[in-house]
Amino acid sequence: MAKAGLLLLLVVLTGALVYLILAGKAEPKKEVSTAPVDRAVHLTPHHEAYLPIWGREIARMISENRGEEISRLHDYDAIVALTVEGIDDWEMRRLVERATKSAVTAKAGGFLANETGQSAHFLRVCTRAGFPAVTLRMNYGIQQFAYMDVLLQPAGEHFRIVDLYDYVKGTRRTEDVRYAMVPLLISQKPQSDSKWLEKWNLGKSEAEYLVSLLKAKIKGMDEDVLTVCDQAPESMQNNRQVFFSRTQALQRLSLSNPRYEQLYFESLQNPPAMPDTPHVLELLLVPKLLAASDYPGADAAVQKVMAVIGDDAQLLGMLAEIKLKCNELVAAKALLQKAAELEPDLPLLEELKRELNSPQ
Secondary structure: OOOHHHHHHHHHHHHHHHHHHHHHHHHOOOOOOOOOOOOOOOOOHHHHHHHHHHHHHHHHHHHHHOOOHHHOOOHHHHHHHOOOOOOHHHHHHHHHHHHHHHHHHOOHHHOOOOOOOOOEEEEEEEEEEEEEEEEEEEEEEOOOOEEEEEEEEEEEEEEEEEEEEOOOEEEEHHHHHHHHHHHHHHEEEEEEEEOHHHHHOHHHHHHHHHHHHHHHHOOOOOHHHHHHHHOOOOOHOHHHHHHHHHHHHHHHHHHHHHHHHHHHHHHHHHOOOOOOOOOHHHHOOOHHHHOOOHHHHHHHHHHHHHHHOOOOHHHHHHHHHHHHHHOOOOHHHHHHHHHHHOOOOOHHHHHHHHHHHOOO
16 A cells, blocks of 8 residues: 555645645635536547546556646546535635645656556556546556546546546545545634534544644654554544554554564455445455465455456456466466456466466
8 A cells, every 4th residue: 555645645644734734814705506517428430549548648648758748638627616616615626626636746647656657557448437547557566456446527529537446445536536625624723614524423522633634644653653643532433544654654564573463464354444435455455364374365355356446357367376386286277367358468467377377
């Protein structure tokens, strides 16, 4: 679980400080439209045929570290519109708009800045949140990979990026900005008549707690983040932001201190409810289950991921590895053949084929 979004949080907190400084000099309130963003995307036959080509091209650009080119593929107006969608207070919209623009333009690659330079592979075309999208697999190292959707908007004969969907967290990047902004806004405007803020059902004390968690994450001290998470008020203990902040801190701490490994494993096994949200959190469990020789558990976890992602050579290879460890050679061979048909040059497959053909 990478540090994607940490820069975004820093920008958001900086924006909040500016808001506090200027609060007494706020401009007159203006009428705002809270109409939802139009998601009625109409694709021409050209666009439909071009989507998989675009998906393979963006994967190549990411892998080749072409951050500046990727930045130019973003539709910044559409990104801002999605982030401020539904916000009924003009001052709040202005603050969120500033934070969004700063976060997306802070580094080459825009929303894909943290992925640029890593190995990317195009998987499929899909629809996410009403937008056409391409699903990518990001490979970060041995048994370290993740999935994301890049949400698109037609622009002439081409496409522009309007959002990202993170399959581990089950959120869109524009939603992450909103999640970060809400506690800041509530803690500073507890008496606001904003109907949008009321929908979040956060009291001032809960909002202030989430702000303290954001500040701990910005400092970059995982022990401090863990302490803040473990001190969460009862009403926040099943909060998704708290869960992912704690789990990310435990993951990083476990890399250098074995005593955190079991806590990390237990955290992954007890996520908050994520109804109607396609996610692959079980993907993070697989290495731990394999290390513990819990092959039925690892198999079940991979199957859950495949129910969301579909057939992917990396996942099929993981299933083949599990079958090999269970000495189910026929099943392992069939899975490897299927994976090779999808992605013949995947390094994992060559390693598993050698293991399958080696003397037992």
